[in-house]
Amino acid sequence: MGTKKRELSQQRRLERERAAAIESAQRRRRSQMTILGLLIAAALVVAVILVFALRDSGSTAKSGGDVKDVATVNKSLKGLTQDGFELGDPDAPVTIVEFVDPQCPACRDFFLREEPAVLDKIVRPGKARLELKTYAILGPDSKKAAAAMHAIAEQNRLFNFTAIFYHNQGQENSGYVTDKFIDLIARAAGVDVKQMHADLKANGSDYDTAVLDVSGEAQNLGLTGTPSFGIRINGGDIEAISAPQGVTADLLVDEVAKATKKAKAGA
Amino acid sequence: MSRDRRPRAIAVTLTIIGIVISAYLTWEHARGASPLCLGGANGGCHTVALSPYAKIGGIPVAAVGLAGYVALLIAALSRGFLARAAGFAMALVAVGFSAYLTYLELNVIHAICQWCVASAVTTVLLLITHSWWLARNWSIIDE
Numbered sequence: 001m002g003t004k005k006r007e008l009s010q011q012r013r014l015e016r017e018r019a020a021a022i023e024s025a026q027r028r029r030r031s032q033m034t035i036l037g038l039l040i041a042a043a044l045v046v047a048v049i050l051v052f053a054l055r056d057s058g059s060t061a062k063s064g065g066d067v068k069d070v071a072t073v074n075k076s077l078k079g080l081t082q083d084g085f086e087l088g089d090p091d092a093p094v095t096i097v098e099f100v101d102p103q104c105p106a107c108r109d110f111f112l113r114e115e116p117a118v119l120d121k122i123v124r125p126g127k128a129r130l131e132l133k134t135y136a137i138l139g140p141d142s143k144k145a146a147a148a149m150h151a152i153a154e155q156n157r158l159f160n161f162t163a164i165f166y167h168n169q170g171q172e173n174s175g176y177v178t179d180k181f182i183d184l185i186a187r188a189a190g191v192d193v194k195q196m197h198a199d200l201k202a203n204g205s206d207y208d209t210a211v212l213d214v215s216g217e218a219q220n221l222g223l224t225g226t227p228s229f230g231i232r233i234n235g236g237d238i239e240a241i242s243a244p245q246g247v248t249a250d251l252l253v254d255e256v257a258k259a260t261k262k263a264k265a266g267a
Numbered sequence: 268m269s270r271d272r273r274p275r276a277i278a279v280t281l282t283i284i285g286i287v288i289s290a291y292l293t294w295e296h297a298r299g300a301s302p303l304c305l306g307g308a309n310g311g312c313h314t315v316a317l318s319p320y321a322k323i324g325g326i327p328v329a330a331v332g333l334a335g336y337v338a339l340l341i342a343a344l345s346r347g348f349l350a351r352a353a354g355f356a357m358a359l360v361a362v363g364f365s366a367y368l369t370y371l372e373l374n375v376i377h378a379i380c381q382w383c384v385a386s387a388v389t390t391v392l393l394l395i396t397h398s399w400w401l402a403r404n405w406s407i408i409d410e
Contacts, residue, residue, distance in 0.1 A: 044359065
């Protein structure tokens with residue numbers, strides 16, 4: 001009888017211990033669930049903040065915020081003669097012709113990476129001058145910016161405008177090329193914005209036609225993308241530069257050297 | 268103890284790979300150079316490095332990644348459930364952020380950088396490892 005009672009008591013104790021262990025495990029599980037839930041919620045908040053911050057970084061100048069790299073661009077062009085679509089020594093026998101679309105990311109890359117070397121190695125020493133062609137192939141926003149570039153060329157600030165535009169370029173065809181954006185970049189480039197609008201109003205259709213003419217010219221040269229390059233000797237026809245590996249400042253230095261030899265031989 | 272040894276070894280290895288990648292990209296960014304790229308000087312890495320998306324609030328994205336990987340390394344070397352859950356949550360953020368960066372590369376920047384791809388793959392492997400590790404620790408309760 002006594003043994004049976006002891007066994008029963010031991011069984012009850014074991015049951016109580018098991019129940020306590022289950023309860024403790026359940027508490028621990030709840031606590032772990034809470035920790036995990038809170039951390040996942042925090043993770044989601046951090047991820048959303050990062051994504052939004054990165055998205056904002058990509059649209060720096062879209063909403064009329066700060067214009068980037070104005071001083072760098074204006075310094076790189078300081079002392080160089082601008083005449084409409086041309087930059088550099090007007091007497092240079094060779095002209096590098098650069099076909100660009102203002103919205104094109106590859107053109108931006110070229111302007112940011114190679115253009116400074118082109119200016120230092122070719123244009124500044126007077127080996128060749130640079131001519132910009134507004135080859136607007138990426139849609140209505142490109143055409144709009146290209147028309148503004150024609151108005152700005154009248155004020156001899158095209159190279160400042162184009163370079164600053166590229167330094168602040170937004171997402172292609174996202175609608176960032178608003179009048180406000182163009183005004184912002186133009187002002188940073190030292191353009192008389194009021195005059196630019198007056199020229200756009202008076203000559204807008206001429207600029208649009210000129211942009212279309214550039215497209216025709218580029219297509220006749222077999223240039224299908226941007227940036228594309230050509231070279232002109234003594235004001236003659238443009239010869240397209242073929243560079244399947246991509247055009248670099250060094251390649252243009254070589255092309256200018258070859259063209260200068262040709263110009264001398266022809267003189 | 269043996270429950271943690273293998274996932275910890277994998278997580279630490281992957282995190283060190285991530286640290287090497289992001290430290291290299293941060294160093295190249297700091298000295299104003301483009302990272303070495305399979306596509307050469309005109310390759311996608313250069314385009315990505317020059318894009319406005321290379322910085323986040325003025326801080327290079329690579330440096331943000333480096334900070335994240337260091338935090339993941341601390342979590343991987345720490346013990347306890349909190350460390351496992353934190354590692355999992357951070358790996359989740361890393362995968363989400365890498366996915367958005369890859370989306371930007373494909374659809375906005377139109378260039379792919381192999382370093383970013385390598386980092387994205389590392390974050391996915393880290394998430395798998397941390398999920399598995401968390402599950403192993405979770406099962407303690409049911410025993």
